[in-house]
Amino acid sequence: MKIISYYFFALVLLGSVSCNAHTRRQENISQETTFVTAQGNTVITGNARTELYYSFLEGKRVALFGNHTALLPDGENIVDKLLRDGQHVTAIFSPEHGFRGTADAGEHVSSSVDEKTGIPILSLYDAGNNRPSEASMSKFDVLLVDIQDVGLRFYTYYITMCRLMAACADYGKQVIILDRPNPNGHLVDGPVLDMKYKSGVGWLPIPVLHGMTLGELAKMAVGKGWLGTKAVCQLVVIPCQNYTHHTLTDIQVPPSPNLPNLRAIYLYPSLCYFEATPVSVGRGTDHPFQVYGHPALKRRTYTFVPESRVGAKNPPLLGKVCQGVDLTTLSMDSLTTKGIDLSYLIDAYHDLGMGDKFFTSFFEKLIGVSWVRQMIEQGATADEIKARWQPDVEQFKRDRKEYLLYDE
Numbered sequence: 001m002k003i004i005s006y007y008f009f010a011l012v013l014l015g016s017v018s019c020n021a022h023t024r025r026q027e028n029i030s031q032e033t034t035f036v037t038a039q040g041n042t043v044i045t046g047n048a049r050t051e052l053y054y055s056f057l058e059g060k061r062v063a064l065f066g067n068h069t070a071l072l073p074d075g076e077n078i079v080d081k082l083l084r085d086g087q088h089v090t091a092i093f094s095p096e097h098g099f100r101g102t103a104d105a106g107e108h109v110s111s112s113v114d115e116k117t118g119i120p121i122l123s124l125y126d127a128g129n130n131r132p133s134e135a136s137m138s139k140f141d142v143l144l145v146d147i148q149d150v151g152l153r154f155y156t157y158y159i160t161m162c163r164l165m166a167a168c169a170d171y172g173k174q175v176i177i178l179d180r181p182n183p184n185g186h187l188v189d190g191p192v193l194d195m196k197y198k199s200g201v202g203w204l205p206i207p208v209l210h211g212m213t214l215g216e217l218a219k220m221a222v223g224k225g226w227l228g229t230k231a232v233c234q235l236v237v238i239p240c241q242n243y244t245h246h247t248l249t250d251i252q253v254p255p256s257p258n259l260p261n262l263r264a265i266y267l268y269p270s271l272c273y274f275e276a277t278p279v280s281v282g283r284g285t286d287h288p289f290q291v292y293g294h295p296a297l298k299r300r301t302y303t304f305v306p307e308s309r310v311g312a313k314n315p316p317l318l319g320k321v322c323q324g325v326d327l328t329t330l331s332m333d334s335l336t337t338k339g340i341d342l343s344y345l346i347d348a349y350h351d352l353g354m355g356d357k358f359f360t361s362f363f364e365k366l367i368g369v370s371w372v373r374q375m376i377e378q379g380a381t382a383d384e385i386k387a388r389w390q391p392d393v394e395q396f397k398r399d400r401k402e403y404l405l406y407d408e
Helices: 007-014 050-057 078-084 157-171 214-223 262-276 332-338 343-352 362-367 371-377 382-403
Strands: 061-066 088-094 120-123 142-146 174-178 234-238 291-294 302-304 322-326
Touching: 050 142, 050 174, 050 234, 061 078, 061 157, 078 088, 078 142, 142 157, 157 174, 157 214, 157 234, 174 214, 214 234, 214 382, 262 332, 262 343, 262 362, 291 302, 291 343, 343 371, 362 371, 371 382
Parallel strands: 061 088, 061 142, 088 120, 142 174, 174 234
Antiparallel strands: 291 322, 302 322
16 A cells, blocks of 8 residues: 655645654554554555454454455455465455456346355345345354445445444454555545435445544444444454555555546545436546536537446446546646535536436435535535535544544
């Protein structure tokens, strides 16, 4: 996991704070191990800290919740590492997009067997409810979680993790999260989910950009009682070294087919709402979530044509020439600070002139509240809408503080 060389920018944005110049939080992860203070600036993911979690695996049957992103810093898959070190891996739970990360968004993926290792892959996007069966739960004693998240409420990996945690609580299984940096971990933005819109793209009462790692979010879900089970989840979080919430990190591999790079990950919080409109976000092109367009947009100089490809077998506006906007020219420095920018959505809304027909009911599930659509239709600006959700953002920052593992 490499650190992006935005040093000067980071100083301006977040203050001249050295990773080694302040006292780190000491966070208990078990009775035997504590959060380790590390030197240097290379981020070390939780999965590489085997000295902190291998003792939990001794004599146990181990299941992994992960996918193609479950890589050690040297690029080795965690499953291969576990087997090479003699750990007894008996099952792999795969999330949306499957274990190999190539399935379309929302596509059901059948359970299978990993060709390399022969380990059963138990798809949590097969039955549709994302909760493992009793037969699946009988295959293991301890669950390892190692998956790259991008820190958004509508990105489904954390939802699958929470459902697995609830099942593990009910069946008395321990959960060990091998924590990873959140590439959007320096940002908290967007309205807190109104739970009447709880869905498969919004599960917890958190902002769109929550700024937490999966380990921190799991701690908060347990602490707040959000798992929806009376049983207590036996949770252990193995934290990263040399990571804070102002550490800007890159990704080792794309976490899903349509988030191919850091630019797409930074723009995703602003463009995903187009999925609830007639507008394409570039699925089926070389720049998914880095462009947007529609055949009827006016006075545009940029065009693209969505086509069928891996991860976008039947993209919106397939084969149609879309007039649109190319965001690949924006500087990465500007995107790092952007958070949620609804100006793109507002631009297309006014251009197409469809009124309320521009939105589907899926929009509320993505944005999490009813009033954003109303404000857009009433002519509010992106800044005015952001100002309305800002008090909820500040309250969430206070609420999450006791669950953070890394300095803000």
